[in-house]
Amino acid sequence: MESLTVTLNxxxxxxxxxxxxxxxxxxxxxxxxxxxxxxxxxxIDTASVYGNEKEIGNALKEVLNEGKVKREELFITTKLAQSQMDPEALRRNFEASYTNLQLDYIDLYLIHNPIGLKASVNDAVATGKYAPDGVDYVDTWKILETFVDEGRVKSIGVSNFNDKQIERILKVAKYKPVVNQIELNPYFTRTKLVDRCQANGIVIIAYSSFGSLDRPWAKEGDANLLKDPTVLSLAEKHNKSSAQVLLRFAIDRGCLVIPKSVTPKRIQDNIEVFDFKLTADDINTLMSLNRNFTMGLVLWKTCKDHPHSPFNEELQL
Ligand SMILES: NC(=O)c1ccc[n+]([C@@H]2O[C@H](COP(=O)([O-])OP(=O)(O)OC[C@H]3O[C@@H](n4cnc5c(N)ncnc54)[C@H](OP(=O)(O)O)[C@@H]3O)[C@@H](O)[C@H]2O)c1
Structure with a gap:
């Protein structure tokens, strides 16, 4: 039977x-x-900028108090806001997440983005302007390592990093990043980055597996991955939904997934992905849909001159 977990480095x-x-x-x-x-x-995957850590902490407290699950069975991820990478702000941001989640330890703490900003990321997306914070994410990494030494975080990792940025961290790391959380789906397949991370023992967590159709800047007529004819035909072939095929696409590439939903039926469906597998041909068919489409393009374009932009090479920005 397929394991429901992967072992990190x-x-x-x-x-x-x-x-x-x-x-x-x-x-x-x-x-x-x-x-x-x-x-x-x-x-459960959250982040300081999602503005919901406290409520997640409350929900976890409730299920733990009811004895529905034990703390050691849970795996809770949160992320350092990209406007809070300056060492003092970082510590404050971490303390806030730690307090909000109401746990003795956080399982995984990520640098949300290598692009450090002076103001919030939402401002950059809304105004098309940004100011870099002048922080090098390698220095940020060294601070995250102290949280592991203090026992308040079990694992640390990165998100939205490219392979060269990860190499810079690996050169100085006492603790290797365990994961790189990145946008990944059949419209953005990122073979080189996935291969390099996996070769370095860094697990890929795929985000926006369905194309993030509820992203605040989505427009009428934007491509809908869940309704792509190729995805639908594979769903019919396997007698599963297109959402389940998209999740399996990442899992069968050795990646983890974090589908977002607030709809109980979808939440249930999105974990029922362990009773089928895609064939190598299915995966190749889905890989052929790649169009280097990223739902985060607004941000990446806005910040393309930032010294730590991860995307200029990959997306030819
Ligand atoms: N590190 C980063 O920079 C970063 C960036 C983006 C995302 N993430 C993480 O990755 C998670 C997932 O990515 P995402 O939120 O961008 O988008 P996503 O998971 O691709 O898509 C979420 C959308 O799909 C809908 N949905 C969920 N399950 C469905 C199903 N079975 N059938 C049809 N529709 C379904 C949801 O609707 P309902 O909720 O209404 O059911 C919601 O509108 C995020 O929530 C976040 O935790 C991280």
């Missing part, structure tokens, strides 16, 4: 499917987390 196990929570309102996220845990999820 520090020996800890991480679930293959987790619940994404970006855009899950504080009101909705509590029920979403409880529903997910009821459906068998053990990994």
């Amino acid at each position: 520090n020996g800890l196990k991480m679930p293959k499917v987790g619940l994404g929570t970006w855009k899950s309102s504080p009101e909705a996220v509590r029920e979403a987390v409880k529903s997910a845990i009821g459906a068998g999820y053990r990994h």
Whole structure:
């Protein structure tokens, strides 16, 4: 039987499917987390900038108090805001996440983005302007390592990094990044980055597996991965939904997934992906849909002159 977890390069196990929570309102996220845990999820992915850590912490407290799950069975990820990379701000940002989640330790703490900003990322997206914070993410990494030494974080990793940026961290790391959390789906397949990370023992967590259709800047007529004819035909072939095929696409490439939903039926469906596998031909067919489409293009374009932009080479910005 297929394992529901992967082993990270520090020996800890991480679930293959987790619940994404970006855009899950504080009101909705509590029920979403409880529903997910009821459906068998053990990994919850959040971030300081999602504005819902406290409600997630409340939901976790509730399920733990009810004895529905034990702390050691859960795997909780959060992320350092990219406007808080300056050492003092970083410590404040970490303390806030730690307090909000109300846990003795955080399982995984990520640098959300190599692009450090002076103001919030939402400002950059809304105004098309940004100011770099002058922080080198390698220095940020050294501070994250101290959280591991203090026992308040079990594992540390990165998100939205390219392979060269990871190489810079590996040169100085006492603890290797265990994961790189990146946008990954059949419209953005990123073979080189996935291969390089996996060769370095760094697990890829795929985000926006469905193309993030609820992203705030989505427009009428944007491509809909869940309705792509090729995805639909594979769904019919396997007698599964297109969402399940998209999740399996990442899992069968050796990656983890964190589908976001606040809808109980979808939350349930999104973890029912262990009763089928895609064939090598299916994966090649899905890989051929690649169009280097990234739902985050607004941000990447806005910040393309930032010294730590991860995308200029990959997207030819
Ligand atoms: N590190 C980063 O920079 C970064 C960036 C983006 C995302 N992430 C993480 O990755 C998670 C997932 O990515 P995402 O939120 O961008 O988008 P996503 O998971 O690709 O898509 C979420 C959208 O799909 C819908 N959906 C969920 N399950 C479905 C199903 N079975 N059938 C049809 N529709 C379904 C959701 O609707 P409902 O909620 O209404 O059900 C929501 O509108 C985030 O929530 C976040 O935790 C990280």
